[in-house]
Amino acid sequence: MPTPLIVIVRLRPRAGAEDELLDVFRRFSPGVFLERGCEKFALHRDDDAFMVVERWESREIWEEHLAQPxxxxxxxxxxxxxxxxxxxxxxxxxxxxxxxxxxI
Incomplete structure (x- = not known):
């Protein structure tokens, strides 16, 4: 059984771009959800940044995700x-x- 991989991404938007950033995730996340091996792809926010918490079936599958157009x-x-x-x-x-x- 492959070892899962957890990925944390911190995104610090420029001032005033928070809503646009959220719209980008709303547009692209359905495709990520459907990718092979994507177990979690969750967006969180605090006052300064957005945090993406991902869980992939394996490092190899995450690397495939990174290579996708x-x-x-x-x-x-x-x-x-x-x-x-x-x-x-x-x-x-x-x-x-x-x-x-x-x-997770």
């Missing part, structure tokens, strides 16, 4: 809306007890 279009749509380049963390989950509570 649709992912390139998503990134191109986001680029002019960002005050800083995206921060991306790709992480292997570690079970620390109850798997229902300790794993």
């Amino acid at each position: 649709e992912n390139a279009r998503l990134n191109a749509a986001l680029a002019p809306l960002l005050a800083h380049p995206a921060d991306v963390w790709d992480l292997l989950p570690l079970e620390i007890g109850d798997p229902e509570k300790s794993l």
Whole structure:
């Protein structure tokens, strides 16, 4: 069984671009949801940034996602809306007890 991969992406929008950034995700997320191996693709927000929390069946499948033309279009749509380049963390989950509570 492949090891799942958790990906966290921090997007810091330029001032006034928050609604546009949200619209980009609303437009592109249905396609991501349908990609092979996409288990979670969730958008969250605080006062300064949007955080994307993703779960992929494996690192290899996530890398396939990154190579998709649709992912390139998503990134191109986001680029002019960002005050800083995206921060991306790709992480292997570690079970620390109850798997229902300790794993995303």
